[in-house]
Amino acid sequence: MKIKEHPLIKEGKIMLVAGVYDVLSAKIAQKAGFSAVVLTGYGVSASYLGEPDFGLLTQTEILDNARRVVQATNLIVTVDADTGYGGPLNVQRMTRELIKMGAFGMILEDQKWPKRCGHMRGKEVIDAQEHALKIRAAKDAAGSAPFLITARTDAIATHGLDEAIRRAKLYKDAGADVLFVEAPQTKDVLKRIGKEVPHPLTVNMIEGGLTPLLSLEEIYELGFSIVGYVLTGLFAAAQALEKAYRTLRIEGTSTSMNKDMMGFNDFTNIIGLEKRYQEDEKYKIEK
Numbered sequence: 001m002k003i004k005e006h007p008l009i010k011e012g013k014i015m016l017v018a019g020v021y022d023v024l025s026a027k028i029a030q031k032a033g034f035s036a037v038v039l040t041g042y043g044v045s046a047s048y049l050g051e052p053d054f055g056l057l058t059q060t061e062i063l064d065n066a067r068r069v070v071q072a073t074n075l076i077v078t079v080d081a082d083t084g085y086g087g088p089l090n091v092q093r094m095t096r097e098l099i100k101m102g103a104f105g106m107i108l109e110d111q112k113w114p115k116r117c118g119h120m121r122g123k124e125v126i127d128a129q130e131h132a133l134k135i136r137a138a139k140d141a142a143g144s145a146p147f148l149i150t151a152r153t154d155a156i157a158t159h160g161l162d163e164a165i166r167r168a169k170l171y172k173d174a175g176a177d178v179l180f181v182e183a184p185q186t187k188d189v190l191k192r193i194g195k196e197v198p199h200p201l202t203v204n205m206i207e208g209g210l211t212p213l214l215s216l217e218e219i220y221e222l223g224f225s226i227v228g229y230v231l232t233g234l235f236a237a238a239q240a241l242e243k244a245y246r247t248l249r250i251e252g253t254s255t256s257m258n259k260d261m262m263g264f265n266d267f268t269n270i271i272g273l274e275k276r277y278q279e280d281e282k283y284k285i286e287k
Contacts, residue, residue, distance in 0.1 A: 003033035008216045016216070017078070019230030021047045026069045026077075027270050029233065034075065038107070039066050041080035042117050043234045055114020059085035059094060067101045078148065081106040083113050083126075088137035095141040095149075105148030107180065108134060110155065110167065118182035119209040123154050128167045132174035139175035150202060151176035156183055161192065168197045178202050178226065183210045187222070190214075194223025202226035207235060 008014045018034045020026040021043025029037050042053040044065050049056060066079045079098055084091035091108065098106055109115065110131035112124040125131075131151075138149050151171035155164040161184075168179045180202045181193050190211075194201065201224045205213050209231075219227050240260070247257055254261070268274075 005033070006216055008220055013225070014216055014220050015226045017226060017228040017230075019043060019228060019233060020069065021234055022065065023068050023072045024271070025233050025237070026073050026075060030073050030075055031270055036076040036078070036104070037069075038078045038228055038230055039069055039080060040230045040234070041082055042231060044080075046234060053115075053117035053120070055082075055116060057082070059090070063094070063097050063101075066098065066103055070102045076104040077102075078105040078107060078150065079103050081108050082115050083111055084108055084134055084138070085113075088134050091134045091137050092141035095138045095147065099142060099145045099147050103147075105150060105177070106138070107150040107152055108138060109152040109182070110171075118152075118154055118157075118204070119206055119211075121157075123157050125153070125155050125158050128155075128170050131167070132170050135171055135174040135176050148177045149175065150178040150180050152180040152182050154182045156181065156185075156189075161189055165193065165196050168193075172198045180204075185210050185212075187212060187214070187218075190222050190224075199223065200225045202228060204228045204230055206231050 006016070009016050015036060016034075017036045017038050018029040018032075019040040020029050020037045021040055025043075026037055039062070041057055041062060044062055045051050045053045045057045048061060048065065062079065062081070066077065069075070070077050081094050081098075084094055094106065109118075110125045110128065112126050116123055135149060135151050142149070151168070151174070153164050153167040153171065155167050164181050168181055172179055178200050179197050181197060182204070184190050184193060184203070190203065203219060203224045203226075204211065205227060207213065216227065244254070244257055244261070248254060
């Protein structure tokens, strides 16, 4: 079935990226027609640890999740690498591991460790030159590999917009391919970022977050070419699970939820049951 797309996506003027947090969510995003996703640290922390995005997730855990998502799908996968989990050499290890597994790129942010979600309070940032060195280290590690580095700054919350813009420009000079000024709180702030920060630019749309939810037309007009709905799937899944489990407790049956649930066959198609049946048949002992 051909999937309809928003005109700006179809024309290649803007890239809409879905946030995923495990292999299942990635496969569902792929079935919905997405070609590019971001493996969100917020989502992995929530689903893998049951913890907030508060610097509790380790490099090993995010790499393990990334490897499984890349291997199980045909998606362009950008990985939330947080701060790189250390200094420039740690960033280089992260870069090489992601390239080796076939990831498309990573997001590298300038927060102090332990970091926290960009839409949470209490963030701190490292010295801008220190983060620029991390970006340069990542580019050196990538070499000629087609690996996209998105440099994120959280400095709006700590130092204001002028400093965030200055940092973004510095990170571009250090070799960043895409720039990401996190958590702008008004359309006017987004407009300044779109005008003053080198392109290409990405922005996150987070339901209930600090940044206003805008249409793709508005985002495009403001100068952004990549937009991530990074937590939409996670929040929708959490709501659906809560409703399903609550209904089971109250009614003792799932009958009233049938119209809201994916059917058995549809679900097994997503996870590739028929393919496994066919492979299994190849190794049957003939009687």
